Amino acid sequence: MSRSTRALGARSVAASAALLVLAAGLAGCGSSSTTTPAATPGASTSAAKSTAVTDGPVTLVNGWVRSKDGVPPTTGMAGDMSMTGVFGTLTNTTDKEITITGGSSPVAGLVEVHETVKNDAGVMVMQPKAGGFVIPAKGTFELKPGGNHIMLMKMSAMPKIGTSVELTLTTSAGTAKLMIPVRNFAGGDENYVPAGGATTSMSGMNHS
Template sequence: MYSPRSRSLLPAVAALAAAVLVSGCGGQGTTLAATSAPSSPAAAAAPSPSPALTITDPWVKTGEKGMTAAFGTLVNNTDAELTVVSGASPLSPEVELHEVVESGGKMVMRPKKGGFVVPARGTHQLTPGGDHIMLMGITGKVEPGAEVPFTLTLADGAAVQFTAIGKEFAGGKENYQPGEDKS
């Protein structure tokens, strides 16, 4: 005879029986993890929180050696200003945050003091001829379509990872080689 209490155990018993059946058919080394159903439909539909900083349309200029750069749009998903203070990539032993500014009548690249500041709920463009992520002494060829991993570090120590896609770009013939003047 079923009591209200035994009826409440039926779903758990059925789940246990299914787990035993599946584990018996799965072969050696199969591990099943127990999961619990959401307590309400609203809990099942709740979106996960957005990361504080994301990057849209990330790409890296193709190249064979020397230097190259990565671009995209940094997007701040928070109500507070965020500052990117450094970057890293397995493609390059040295990654710097750069800007392009006028100096002595010429446009020059230099490290961006203070990093990239992304306003609350705002964006910060990384573009050829402007702010960008500089890779110096790349250790491999970047071909069109290549996937290059990056990690950006924020002022609070948080890390943001993304993958940039290799893209051919002649642009304004930016010079990513040190000590060469193409003017």
């Protein structure tokens, strides 16, 4: 309990910055309402739009999937290519609160919703978010490196930048299918703590 409180405090500055990003994102000329055709299952190069969109109750504004394409190996495990994160602004298009508990994707054997917290050693670690992500009615929920995110796990291959990845979210209001652009991103390495499990490093580069 005290652990998560501390983590929140440490991120309060970042959180206000996220609000700013959010405002700019919402001002994006209504692009969130544009429908991106999900032509190819899994990965596609057809999506020119960056805004992942859905036919469901939740959209992901300015969403992106982290690829490790082009990221130079760091020390230690040099990048775990079997998992990566999904970021952006989850937006509840309904007038009822929605909880996101997980999802599925053709490119990942497992999809989890994660939070990032500081552990007793002062190291930022990510772990499954108990109870899922709760998005208020007509509200938003920010996913960002170093914070809450959706984790694609047990992937057979790292998605290529410039493609899009299909992700179907499991929500309390039904499923939401998204096509999310893949982008190069050097940061975002965290230690992963499975529910009740031991720490494994995503890359050996700990945030401190």
